[in-house]
Amino acid sequence: MERTPIIVKTFHGLEAVLAEELKALGAADVRLLKRAVSCTGDLALIYRANYELRTALRVLIPIHTFEASNERAYYRAVRGEVEWSKYLDVSGTLAVDAVLSGGIFRHSQYMALLTKDAIVDYYRDRYVRRPDVNPEAPHLRVHARIHGSKCTLLLDASGDSLHKRGYRRDTVEAPLNEVLAAGLVLLSGWNDTGPFVDPMCGSGTIAIEAALLAANIPPQRTRSSFGFFRWKNFDRKLWERLKAEADARAKKPMFTLYASDKDTRARNATAINLLSAGLENLVQVQKMPFEKLVPPAPAGVLITNPPYDERLRTDDVAQFYEAIGNHLKRHWSGWTAWIISSNRDALKHLGLHPSQRMTLYNGALECVFQKFELYEGSRKA
Ligand SMILES: C[S@@+](CC[C@H](N)C(=O)[O-])C[C@H]1O[C@@H](n2cnc3c(N)ncnc32)[C@H](O)[C@@H]1O
Numbered sequence: 001m002e003r004t005p006i007i008v009k010t011f012h013g014l015e016a017v018l019a020e021e022l023k024a025l026g027a028a029d030v031r032l033l034k035r036a037v038s039c040t041g042d043l044a045l046i047y048r049a050n051y052e053l054r055t056a057l058r059v060l061i062p063i064h065t066f067e068a069s070n071e072r073a074y075y076r077a078v079r080g081e082v083e084w085s086k087y088l089d090v091s092g093t094l095a096v097d098a099v100l101s102g103g104i105f106r107h108s109q110y111m112a113l114l115t116k117d118a119i120v121d122y123y124r125d126r127y128v129r130r131p132d133v134n135p136e137a138p139h140l141r142v143h144a145r146i147h148g149s150k151c152t153l154l155l156d157a158s159g160d161s162l163h164k165r166g167y168r169r170d171t172v173e174a175p176l177n178e179v180l181a182a183g184l185v186l187l188s189g190w191n192d193t194g195p196f197v198d199p200m201c202g203s204g205t206i207a208i209e210a211a212l213l214a215a216n217i218p219p220q221r222t223r224s225s226f227g228f229f230r231w232k233n234f235d236r237k238l239w240e241r242l243k244a245e246a247d248a249r250a251k252k253p254m255f256t257l258y259a260s261d262k263d264t265r266a267r268n269a270t271a272i273n274l275l276s277a278g279l280e281n282l283v284q285v286q287k288m289p290f291e292k293l294v295p296p297a298p299a300g301v302l303i304t305n306p307p308y309d310e311r312l313r314t315d316d317v318a319q320f321y322e323a324i325g326n327h328l329k330r331h332w333s334g335w336t337a338w339i340i341s342s343n344r345d346a347l348k349h350l351g352l353h354p355s356q357r358m359t360l361y362n363g364a365l366e367c368v369f370q371k372f373e374l375y376e377g378s379r380k381a
Contacts, residue, residue, distance in 0.1 A: 002042065003028075007154065008049060009036045009058040013360040013369075014183040018055040021186075025052060043235060046157050047242050050226045052218045054182035054209065056162050060143060060154040063087070069104060069149045071114060078118035078144075078153065079125075087155060087232060090127045092139035094119060102148030115144045115153075139230040159227030166222035167277035170269035171203045176305055180362060182209040182219060184303055184369060187358065188338050192253045195300035197335075199290040201259035204270030204283070206303050211279045214253035218246045222277055257282055258296055262289040291327050299334040308343045308365070318349045325350035333374045340369045 006027070010018045015032045022030050025048050027039035041049070049059045064082050068074035088094060096119070098111035105111050119142065120130045131139075141156035163179045176184075184206060190196060192214035198206045212219050220226075228234060259270050267287040274280045306324060309317040321343075328337055329352065341347050342365040354370035361367065 003040050004042070004046075005038065005062050006041050006046060006049065007033070007036050007038050007060045007062060008053065008056045009060065010055050011035060011057070011177075011180055011183065011361060013358055014055045014179070014187075017183060017186040018053065021053050021055060022049070025049060043233070044238060044242060046228060047226075047239050048246065050158055050162065050228065051220045051243060052246055053162070054213065054219045055179055055186060056158075057179055058161060059157040061157060062152050062154045064153045066151050067149045068151050071105070074105070074111075074146075074151060075114055075118045077151070078115055079122050082119075082122070082153065084119055084122050085126070088131055088140040089232060090123050090129050090131055092131050092230075092232075093134035093137075094131045095133060095135045095138040095141045096144065097141075098144040098146065100146045102146070102150075104149055105146055111144060111146060115142065137230070139232075141227055155231075157226065157228045157231075159225065159229075162220065164223065165219055165277075166224060167208065167273055168203065168205075169276045170272040172263070172266045172269050173202075174307070175203045176205045176362065178205055178209060178219070180360065181205040182213070183360070184305075184338065184340060185210045185213055187369065188301060188303055188336075188371070190301040190303070192255055193301070195255045195297045196257040197293075197296065197300060197302045198259050198304050199261075199288075199293050199302065200304045200306050201261045201270050201285075202266050202305070204259050204273045204285070206305065207257055207259035207270065207283050208273055208277050208279060210303070211253070211257050211274075211282045212277070214255070214257065215250055215279070215282060217250045217279075218243075221247065253282060255300075256284060256296070258284050258286075260286045260288040260290070260293055262287070291323055293327075295332050295335060300336075302332065302335055302337040303340075304338070305340050305362075308341050308367075309346070310343060317343060317346045321346040321349040322351065325352050328352065328372065328374055333376050335374050337372045337374060338369060339372070340367050342367045344368060 018037045019030050027041050030039045066077045096112045096116040098108045100108045123130045143154045145152045163177050196210050271285050352372045355373050356371040358369045360369050
């Protein structure tokens with residue numbers, strides 16, 4: 001496959017780190033979009049993007065863009081303007097989804113159905129038979145993106161969303177999305193540059209993503225399949241070579257990572273997930289309330305996702321954040337702490353001045369990710 005446009009989807013706030021990741025893989029024409037990054041690359045880049053990018057949710061290949069201002073024109077373009085047999089054999093299976101904005105077309109499910117009908121009719125015209133629909137594991141997953149009258153058809157190279165790394169065997173309430181957790185670590189700038197701690201680790205997602213980064217292990221090492229495995233042009237030799245090359249770049253981190261939680265179930269979930277990711281030797285796990293946790297070194301980076309407790313009485317959550325702030329001020333000077341929370345009022349009770357803040361989304365919850373430099377004087381801040 002020669003050079004092709006590629007669109008990689010991510011979360012709001014992670015576009016710039018994703019762009020850096022793509023440049024490091026050799027992508028050209030890298031441009032930041034809303035919750036996505038566009039670039040150009042070849043088949044090797046598509047495979048590597050799926051396997052190696054930490055902040056990608058999905059890798060999409062736009063194959064056709066056209067204007068349509070009504071359903072008939074849309075149907076005709078999908079049926080007549082794309083050589084679908086290049087991508088899918090008539091005996092293969094298909095899934096389609098559609099995302100609409102801008103007002104001309106109104107029902108995304110209907111537009112997905114219309115897209116599917118148009119593709120199926122393309123095959124009927126030529127082969128009498130037609131590909132079946134398989135929403136779970138199709139040979140070809142097609143996304144229709146329609147903004148006003150501008151319509152784009154894209155092939156989904158990822159299949160399942162790339163946050164499904166394959167290592168999560170156990171979980172606790174409110175686990176972070178793996179892509180967001182990796183984004184937090186990359187946004188903090190930590191990369192095996194000192195000891196790392198998540199003192200409220202839950203199921204361990206932040207510590208696991210940090211350990212994968214520190215050890216230069218591809219985030220999808222434990223995932224067993226990608227959408228492009230079922231593509232007509234799947235080049236197994238190329239894939240196996242690229243995977244082996246990426247796996248061979250793994251290294252032993254210089255620094256230890258630490259994950260702790262006050263809850264036994266969370267401690268156990270983290271241990272199980274670390275084991276399934278093959279990282280059990282890189283991260284020390286313990287059951288410990290943060291209020292009693294002592295820093296393992298004079299300096300390092302702490303990244304954590306405390307409970308937001310929007311439903312608790314304000315007093316309780318305020319007191320809890322105040323206790324976190326006090327403990328950081330008294331015992332963690334020399335460290336840099338990063339905290340993500342949707343509870344802006346509670347964050348004020350930390351009693352610390354952030355030196356940086358970013359807006360991110362944890363699911364539908366708007367959150368702030370704040371950086372606190374802890375030094376002797378920060379007690380007075
Ligand atoms: C939102 S969850 C963290 C989820 C985690 N990031 C993940 O991906 O699974 C918050 C965690 O903080 C823990 N926690 C609450 N209070 C704590 C405390 N005082 N000390 C240590 N852990 C605490 C809870 O047990 C819970 O596991």
